Each structure stands twice: as C-alpha cells, then as structure tokens.
Amino acid sequence: MTETWPVTLDLHAVEVDEDLIPALKETLLGCEDVSTPVTTALHTADFIEWATRQLTIGPTTAEAGLFDLAILNPPYRKLNTASPECGLLSDVGIAATNLYAAFVALTLRLLVPGGQLVAITPRSFCNGPYFKAFRREILATGSLRRIHVYESRSKAFQDAEVLQENVVLHMVKDAEQGDVIITSSSGGDDEAIRERVVAFATVVSPNDPNSFIHIVADERESAVAGNVRSLAAELGCIGASVSTGKVVDFRAREHLHMEPQVGTVPLLYPVHLRDGRVKWPASNGKKANAIAVNAETRRMFLPTGNYVLVKRFSSKEERRRVVASVLESGDLGTDELAVENHVNVFHHQGSGLPLQLAWGIATYLNSTTVDVFFRQFNGHTQVNATDLRSIRYPSVEQLRTLGHAARDGARDQMTIDMLVDRFVPELNGS
Ligand SMILES: C[S@@+](CC[C@H](N)C(=O)[O-])C[C@H]1O[C@@H](n2cnc3c(N)ncnc32)[C@H](O)[C@@H]1O
Numbered sequence: 437m438t439e440t441w442p443v444t445l446d447l448h449a450v451e452v453d454e455d456l457i458p459a460l461k462e463t464l465l466g467c468e469d470v471s472t473p474v475t476t477a478l479h480t481a482d483f484i485e486w487a488t489r490q491l492t493i494g495p496t497t498a499e500a501g502l503f504d505l506a507i508l509n510p511p512y513r514k515l516n517t518a519s520p521e522c523g524l525l526s527d528v529g530i531a532a533t534n535l536y537a538a539f540v541a542l543t544l545r546l547l548v549p550g551g552q553l554v555a556i557t558p559r560s561f562c563n564g565p566y567f568k569a570f571r572r573e574i575l576a577t578g579s580l581r582r583i584h585v586y587e588s589r590s591k592a593f594q595d596a597e598v599l600q601e602n603v604v605l606h607m608v609k610d611a612e613q614g615d616v617i618i619t620s621s622s623g624g625d626d627e628a629i630r631e632r633v634v635a636f637a638t639v640v641s642p643n644d645p646n647s648f649i650h651i652v653a654d655e656r657e658s659a660v661a662g663n664v665r666s667l668a669a670e671l672g673c674i675g676a677s678v679s680t681g682k683v684v685d686f687r688a689r690e691h692l693h694m695e696p697q698v699g700t701v702p703l704l705y706p707v708h709l710r711d712g713r714v715k716w717p718a719s720n721g722k723k724a725n726a727i728a729v730n731a732e733t734r735r736m737f738l739p740t741g742n743y744v745l746v747k748r749f750s751s752k753e754e755r756r757r758v759v760a761s762v763l764e765s766g767d768l769g770t771d772e773l774a775v776e777n778h779v780n781v782f783h784h785q786g787s788g789l790p791l792q793l794a795w796g797i798a799t800y801l802n803s804t805t806v807d808v809f810f811r812q813f814n815g816h817t818q819v820n821a822t823d824l825r826s827i828r829y830p831s832v833e834q835l836r837t838l839g840h841a842a843r844d845g846a847r848d849q850m851t852i853d854m855l856v857d858r859f860v861p862e863l864n865g866s
Contacts, residue, residue, distance in 0.1 A: 444473040448503070450483045483510075484535075487542040488524045502548045508555045510539035531569040537561055540605070541570060544577045549610040553578065559585065559601040559815025562649035565822050571647040575640060578607035582617040583639075584629075585651050585815070601815035603651070620653035630654055648826060650813045657808055663863050664809045667828040674832045676789055676797060678782045678824045680748070681775030682736035683727060691733050692724035700726035701737060701772045706747045706779055709761040712798065712847045714745065716768060727774050737772040738781070741765050741788015744798045746780040746824060750817050755849075757810045758819055760801040762794050780821050792843070796835030799842040803856040804849065805863050830860045 447467060451460055457480055464476040479486055513535045515521050525531070525538055528545070532538035536557045543553055561567040584604040616639050619631045630653055638661070640647055652658045671678065683703060685692060693700050696717055705723045708716045717725035727733055743763045750757050763773075765788055775781045782789065782797055789797070800806060806827070814823055829835065838859040845851055857864055 444475070447474055447476045448479060449476070450479045450481055450486055452480070452482050454480060484521050484524055484538055484542065487546060488528050491528045491542070491545055502551070503543075503546050504548055504551050506543045506547060506551070506553045506555075508539055508543055508553075510536040510555065510557065512536050512558060530573065533566040533570070534560075537567060537570040541573050541577075544574060544607065544609060547578075547609040551609045553607045553609070554604065556602060556604045559603045559651070560818070562603075562651065562815060563646075563813045563823055563826075564818065564820045565646070568646055571640075571649060574607065575647060578609045579611045579613040580605070580616050580636065580639065580649075581608055581614075582606040582619070583649075583651055584619045584621070585653060587620055587622050587653070603815070618651055618653060620651075632658070634658075644826070646822060646826060648813045651815075652812050657812060659865060660805055660808045661812055663865055664805065664828055666862050667860070668831040668834075668862075669829045671825050671827075671829055674793070674797075674829050674835060675784055676744075676782050676793070677785070678746075678780055678821045680821050681777045681779040681781055683733075683774050684777045685724070688727065688733065688736075691728040691730065693726040693728065694721070694724055696726040700728050701770050701774055702768045703727040703774045703776060704745065704763070704779060705776045706749070709745055709747060709759070709779070712761050712802065714761055714763045714767055723776075729772075733774070737774050738783065739787055740768065740771050740773060741783070742791045742794040743775075743788055744782035744794050744801070745775065746782070746801065746819060748778045748780055748819055750819065756802065756804075756807045757814060757817070758801045758806055758824075760798040762798045764791065764794075780819065780824060782824075790836070792836040792839035793832065795839030795843045796837070797829070797839070799838050799852055800830060800835065800856060800860065802847075802849075802852050803863075804853050805856065830862075834860050 447464065449460060449464060451457065457478065461478060464478055468474045468476055515533055515535060515538065521535070521538060530538065530541045532541055540553070540555050540557065543555070547553060561570055586602045613636050615633050616636055617631065617633050619629050621629045632654065634652065638652065639650055650661065652661050681704070692703065696702060702716050703724055703726055704714060704716065707718050707720060707723050708714050742765050744760055745763055746758060746760045750759055782794070809827065810823070830838065838855060841859065842852070842855050845855065
C-alpha cells in the first residue's frame with residue numbers, strides 16, 4: 437500500500453499526568469532526532485478539555501488544527517452524565533459513557549477527511565445499550581478498516597486488571613466503508629495471529645438497530661454465526677421477553693431481609709443460581725434472601741411461575757459467558773418473588789413461561805454454540821438484556837422438545853451440547 441506522507445511531521449501529544457511529562461518530553465525529543473523533519477508539541481492538559489476547545493474554536497484558529505494521523509491508548513473510566521466531562525462533550529454533541537469512548541469520538545472529530553485513527557480500547561463498546569450512541573457516532577464518522585482482538589481477558593493488560601478483551605481499531609475518517617480485516621491473537625506476546633477479511637455487513641448487520649459490532653475471528657466461528665443467524669425466531673416470536681431484575685438492592689436496602697419471614701417474598705440474586713437451578717434461600721450470610729411486601733416494593737414482584745434467570749456478570753471461574761438457570765413454579769413455595777438487578781429474567785408479559793419452553797430456552801442459552809456466538813459481539817463479563825434480545829432462538833416447537841428432554845437429564849456441558857445438536861439441527865449446519 438502506498439500512502440502519501442507529509443514531508444514534515446508535526447507531532448502533538450496530550451497527557452494530563454504531570455509526573456509523566458519529563459519522560460514524555462524525552463520521548464518527543466527522540467522523535468525530533470530523526471531524518472524526517474519533525475516538530476513536536478507537548479500539551480499538559482486534560483484531553484477532553486483540550487480537544488473540545490479545538491473543536492469549538494475551529495480548525496483555523498486552533499493551536500493544533502486538524503490531524504492526519506492519531507494513535508491513542510486512552511484511559512478507561514465510567515462517565516456519569518452529571519460529570520464535567522459529559523458537560524464538555526455534550527457541547528460538541530458527543531454522548532459517551534466511558535472516558536475511552538469520549539477519547540476515540542473526539543479524536544475522530546479532530547481528523548481531516550481521510551485521516552486515520554488507531555486506538556487500543558476494551559471491547560465493551562461492541563455491544564450493549566450504553567455504547568449505542570458511541571457506535572453510531574464512530575460508524576457514521578469513519579470507516580472501519582481493521583480490528584485486532586486480544587482474546588485473553590486477562591493477558592493484554594495484566595497490570596491494569598482490565599478483565600475484558602481488548603481491541604485495536606483502525607479507522608479512516610469519511611472514507612467509503614469496504615471489507616474489514618479481522619485479526620486475533622491471544623495476548624500481547626502471542627505471535628500466532630489469525631487473519632480474515634470479511635464483508636462489513638457481517639461485522640455490523642445493516643438490519644441491527646443497535647449497531648452491534650461482531651468480531652468473528654475464524655472460519656469455525658463464522659459458521660457458528662451463520663448457523664445461529666439462520667434460526668427461526670426472534671425472542672418475541674417465541675412468546676418470551678427478557679428484562680433486568682427490578683430490585684436495585686442499594687436503593688431498596690430498608691426493605692431487604694437476610695432471612696425469609698412473614699410479610700416478605702423471596703429475592704433472587706446470582707448467588708441463588710447454581711447448577712442450572714435456583715437454590716433458595718442461600719446461607720452465605722452476604723446477600724438478602726427476601727424483600728418486604730409493601731406498597732413501594734410490590735410493583736417489582738413477579739407472580740410465581742417458570743422463569744429463566746441469567747446472571748448479568750459471569751464470574752472468572754465460569755467457562756461460559758451466558759449462565760442460565762430455570763426457576764420452576766413450585767420451587768419457592770410462595771405466590772410472588774422478586775429478582776435483583778444483577779440477574780436477567782425471561783418471562784411472558786411479566787408472568788411465567790410454559791415449563792418446557794423455559795427449560796428449552798435455558799438449555800439453548802447454556803450451549804457451547806451460544807457461548808461461541810456471544811463472544812463474537814460481547815467481549816466482557818457483562819450479559820445485558822439487550823444482548824439476549826439480539827440473538828435468534830430456535831422455534832417454539834424445537835425449544836419445547838429440547839426442554840422436555842433436558843429437564844430430567846444431566847446438566848453437564850456435553851449433555852447440553854448433545855441435546856441442542858439433536859433438537860436444533862440448524863446449529864450444526866444441517
Ligand atoms: C492507558 S494509559 C496509556 C499510556 C501510554 N499512552 C501508553 O500507551 O502506554 C492512559 C494515559 O492517559 C492519561 N490520561 C488519563 N486521563 C487523561 C485525560 N483526561 N487527559 C489526558 N490524558 C489522560 C493517563 O495519565 C495515562 O498516561
């Protein structure tokens with residue numbers, strides 16, 4: 437590939453941490469000491485303030501103007517909407533829920549048309565509702581040329597305790613979107629890099645209102661994606677919906693009870709979900725087992741019934757991202773129950789599901805195929821209701837027969853996969 441490079445390089449670095457400035461100055465001086473004429477400028481500044489100022493005063497009078505190339509390894513921190521950063525960002529029309537997203541969105545804005553950006557970030561922006569505006573913004577502003585994914589959740593940033601996969605993005609501003617190169621390796625030291633070139637529509641489906649970014653690193657995974665997408669049904673078509681548990685425990689603290697008692701109903705946390713079923717009450721002494729019944733709490737209850745419960749955060753020990761359990765209507769011995777916010781719940785219009793359908797949904801979700809598919813768009817430990825809504829499901833008939841066979845069977849991974857293979861043949865390409 438031939439690129440036209442400017443004859444001189446005018447290099448700008450932005451860093452807020454004053455302790456790093458001496459080392460950074462030295463690095464920049466080293467950059468000036470090469471044959472290509474290079475001038476450097478170090479801005480000891482908050483990047484959000486600096487970049488929004490550039491954008492507000494406009495490129496003609498800005499101290500740095502617009503850029504041809506940008507490389508960034510931005511910081512990660514959640515931004516709440518009341519933060520000063522969000523105020524500055526909204527002045528330039530950017531909605532970002534994390535510092536890294538704000539840095540990438542601002543940097544794209546600071547590029548000239550045809551300018552290029554390379555950024556290393558967590559993979560969490562690829563899915564989930566919190567990053568929807570960010571995905572829309574970057575996909576509208578630039579074209580995706582290449583994505584590298586570090587598949588190990590722990591290796592790439594061992595020292596920073598970043599427990600999620602990381603990606604390196606290469607984007608070109610205002611360029612026509614063509615195929616995307618996807619490469620993957622396990623961690624920073626892994627020399628074995630796999631590479632695929634895929635149509636953009638397989639990375640971001642043109643029909644997906646959420647603009648999820650699917651990173652499918654090899655052919656086997658690609659076949660899995662094709663098979664899952666070929667399934668008959670969207671969640672709504674099988675008579676089920678999924679929601680996040682309504683009880684946010686720190687807001688309902690005064691109503692919580694460690695032990696069930698008269699005037700309470702069971703409250704289900706992830707700790708109650710074990711081996712594909714609900715084990716309630718739990719005796720670990722850390723989480724409440726019950727919530728008081730009163731006018732304030734009642735609107736958060738579900739009537740007794742068969743539900744599928746999925747942990748929103750899988751623990752490090754869990755092999756799969758999606759961990760689904762079945763609650764049967766007789767399990768708790770009460771007329772009502774409540775679900776805590778760290779659990780997603782599959783229901784039918786706020787009530788229970790037919791028993792076999794519940795078992796079928798849980799067994800399908802616990803399959804290796806769904807796990808492989810899920811990892812293609814979800815690179816972190818969080819499983820949102822939107823993610824579960826976005827995937828396709830087998831038909832009601834298939835789920836019922838699968839559920840019937842699974843209910844009394846073993847619940848080890850091999851048995852689950854064997855049953856899913858047998859009752860949903862589309863998943864192995866048949
Ligand atoms: C993930 S580190 C990357 C460090 C270095 N660029 C590298 O690639 O190894 C993020 C850097 O951003 C800096 N930083 C954090 N918040 C910042 C802000 N608001 N403005 C500018 N720099 C910031 C940190 O001090 C840190 O040096």
